[in-house]
Amino acid sequence: MTTKPWILGLTGGIGSGKSAVAQRFIEFGVHVVDADHAARWVVEPGKPALTKIVEHFGAEILQTDGQLDRSALRARIFADAHERQWLEALLHPLIGEEISQYLSRAASPYAILVSPLLVESGQHRLTQRILVVDAPEQLQVQRTIARDQSSSEQVHAILKAQANREERLRHAHDVLLNDQDLNWVHAEVERLHTFYLSLRGGQA
Incomplete structure (x- = not known):
């Protein structure tokens, strides 16, 4: 085993x-998993997290190609601690799941x-x-x-x-x-x- x-x-x-x-x-x-990469994967177009973010912050949080505009989002959450907490509550569990999935594929000791x-x-x-x-x-x-x-x-x-x-x-x-x-x-x-x-x- x-x-x-x-x-x-x-x-x-x-x-x-x-x-x-x-x-x-x-x-x-x-086998290395980067949490920053996982944080990017969960907000890619088509992922439920991005839909929720747009519902919450409005479409101006998107770039013209439908990707998340990170700097616009950063400006919003650094200006308001409540918004940051809302975003963290949404993303942290999803990022955790993403990370666990990738870690479970490890073949190294x-x-x-x-x-x-x-x-x-x-x-x-x-x-x-x-x-x-x-x-x-x-x-x-x-x-x-x-x-x-x-x-x-x-x-x-x-x-x-x-x-x-x-x-x-x-x-x-x-x-x-x-x-x-x-x-x-x-x-x-x-x-x-x-x-x-x-x-x-x-x-x-």
């Missing part, structure tokens, strides 16, 4: 280097759920173990500005909205401090991967 893969939650603040870490795990053959909001959204309940990619805040800001060409004000606003570092680290079983070069990150991921292969159900 094949044992069901256990689930590792991978999280970290914006600009911490989650994607580079996740990519390395993929190269080792680990363990699978990874990558989510910037692992702790805040309650998605950590789908996981047996949590790896936090951590980086000094100054480095997070530099990396994000370089990647997204966003202003430092925007980046600081996003950092504020995400779980604070203490909260994330409190949930962590493992922490990868990503303040060095990519070779070092690759070596760390390899070390963790070897360790994770030795675990049963995510527990040492």
Whole structure:
């Protein structure tokens, strides 16, 4: 009988280097599901969630091609906490189902759920173990500005909205401090991967 893969939650603040870490795990053959992708899948045209969003916010929330206009939606929900709560109540369960479906297809000994909001959204309940990619805040800001060409004000606003570092680290079983070069990150991921292969159900 094949044992069901256990689930590792991978999280970290914006600009911490989650994607580079996740990519390395993929190269080792680990099945990775990205919560951000699942969040996009549930609001594609034809999906019930998009219909409900249009009913609630009106057709101006759509682009001309029928896709969700994310920036218009973001402007609405960041301006009004009630609207944000309404949207989260609609989407979080659907995203959770989508994630569970994709995780259940894993053929590797363990699978990874990558989510910037692992702790805040309650998605950590789908996981047996949590790896936090951590980086000094100054480095997070530099990396994000370089990647997204966003202003430092925007980046600081996003950092504020995400779980604070203490909260994330409190949930962590493992922490990868990503303040060095990519070779070092690759070596760390390899070390963790070897360790994770030795675990049963995510527990040492």
